[in-house]
Amino acid sequence: MALRLLLTLLLLTAVILITQAQGIGNLGTDCCLKYSEKSISGIRATSYNLQDSESGCLLRAVVFTTKKNKKICASPTDPAVQKLMQDVDKKFRKDKKKAQPPRYRGRPKRQKQRRV
Structure with a gap:
């Protein structure tokens, strides 16, 4: 009787541990289930991410x-989506250049000394 109870508890513990271990890989990420039907050309995107099977989602998309x-979810094969991705990349590079201090080329100019 005690052996039967012990085996039942071990089996129940094993089942609980396996179900919890399967949930560890799922971080609860939001996945696109379908592409947006709105026109992509009119949106003002600040960034984008690529969604694929490696991120745990079934649909390959650009978010x-x-x-x-x-x-906004979009098809990565759509030419308008690819153009918008390039525009966002260009804007990111331009903003990154603005954030850097100006580089001096050559020797700095000598300042005139003031007479007191």
């Missing part, structure tokens, strides 16, 4: 984030 922090 744009707008200035109002909305997420």
Whole structure:
């Protein structure tokens, strides 16, 4: 009787541990289930992410984030989507250049000394 109870408890513990271990890999990421039907050309995207099977999602998509922090799912094979991705990349590079201090080329000019 005690052996039967012990085996039942061990089996129940094993089942609980296995189900918890399967949930560890799932971080609860939001996945696109379908592509947006709205036109991509009119949105003002600030960034984008690529979604694929490696991120744990079934649908391969480009997820744009707008200035109002909305997420828009789009097909990565659509030419308008690829153009918008390039525009976001260009804007990111331009903003990154603005953040850097100006570089001096050559020797700095000598300042005139003031007479007191």
